Amino acid sequence: MTQYFDVFNGDADGICALHQLRLAQPLDATLISGVKRDIGLLAQVHAAAGDEITVLDIVMSKNHAALVTLLEAGAHVRYFDHHIPGDIPQHPHLDAYIDTDANVCTSLLVNRYLSGSQLIWAVVAAFGDNMADAARTAASPLDLNAAQLDELRSLGECINYNGYGDTLADLFFAPIDLYRVVHAYADPFEFIRADPAYQILRDGYAEDLVQAQAVPPIQVRSSGAVYLLPDATWSRRVSGVFGNRLATDHPERAHAVLTHKPGGGYVVSVRAPQTTKAGADVLCSSFATGGGRRGAAGINHLPEVELEEFVNCFYKIFEKN
Structure with a gap:
């Protein structure tokens, strides 16, 4: 008997990508x-x-080693992603839909795959992934007004915000639970109006962002700013969306948001300047647990002794771009 598995990132892009697929x-x-x-x-x-x-x-x-193991076991894998993939296995059981363009997120890839049948949720995801221009461009066939687009932007940001944390205990909703809540709604506006989960996320996002905005940068130059948030549940939740907000407010600058980890070291979120959308992956991939895409990347664990090195590398890369 065939088993089916849906494996997805816990942010807005992963949740909305799966939601589109399973609606269709x-x-x-x-x-x-x-x-x-x-x-x-x-x-x-x-x-x-x-x-x-x-x-x-x-x-x-x-996930390369696990992917190869699954393919060699005879499983069929359909893979949608917009991050730098490394070596893509050449295997008859793998269907890879990979596009690393800085203006493409996974949900927009799924939208392309579905010929636009669930477009509105791809727009939500693109807003959540801090791709506002791509979201508005994709939304053009929907003929939405400015207020409606703003609602979709807020929804995408709130779903994305829920994905950040050191453990599931930091989140308002486990991503699987949030997906199940969202999946009950084909219309995102109905979800916004009817489901209490949206209000919970919107309120939490607003409260956490206020606290983050009160923290001054530890270093700021014309090319970029570096922030260090305290060891707190709210800071672990807001780190990524705070980086997105900084990137939107100062599109000519790069930004790094570091958050203390409970066991020591830092989690790092990096946003390249919106004007170039390049360099974040190069910076983060130079550290042991780093990776991501050109416009936005991160480091899962930066040891405290590497903080100075990270800041120096940050400015070396973004003062060139």
Whole structure:
């Protein structure tokens, strides 16, 4: 008997990508997700020959070994992602839909795959992934007014905000639970109006952002600014969306937001200047647990002794771009 698995990132892009697919192609599958930075998710899949796995917004390079194992076991894998993939296995059981363009997110790839049948949720995801221009461009066929686009932007940001945290305990909703709540709504405006989850996320996002905006940068230059947030649940939740807000407010600058980890070291979120959308992946990939895409990337664990090195590398890269 064929088993089905849906493996997805716990942020807005992963949740909305799966939501689109399952609105268009309903299927009862085992769901696997986690906090946004929990990207080694394919290792949790135990599949056999003939099983079907759909992967959404999970960087392939960090899952390469598990992917090869699953393919060699005879499983079929459909893989959608917009991060730098590394070596893509050449295998008849792998269908890879990869596009690393800085203005493409995974949900826009799924929208392309579905020929636009669930476009509005791809717009939500693009807003959540801090791709406002791409979101508005994609939304053009929907003929939405400015107020409606602003509602979709808020929804995308709130879903994305929920994905950040050191553990699931930091989040308002486990990503699998939030996906199930969202998936009850084909219309995002109905979700906004009717479901209490949206109000919970919107209020939490607003409160956490106020606290983050009260923290001054530890260093700021014309090319970029570096922020260090305290060891607190709110700071772990808001780190990524705070970086997005800084990038939107100062599009000519790069930004790094570091958050103390409970066990020591830092989690790092980096946003390249909106004017170039380049360099974030190069910076973060130069550190052991780093990776991402050109416009936005991160480091899962930066030891405290490497903070000075990180700041020096940050300015070396972005003062060139």
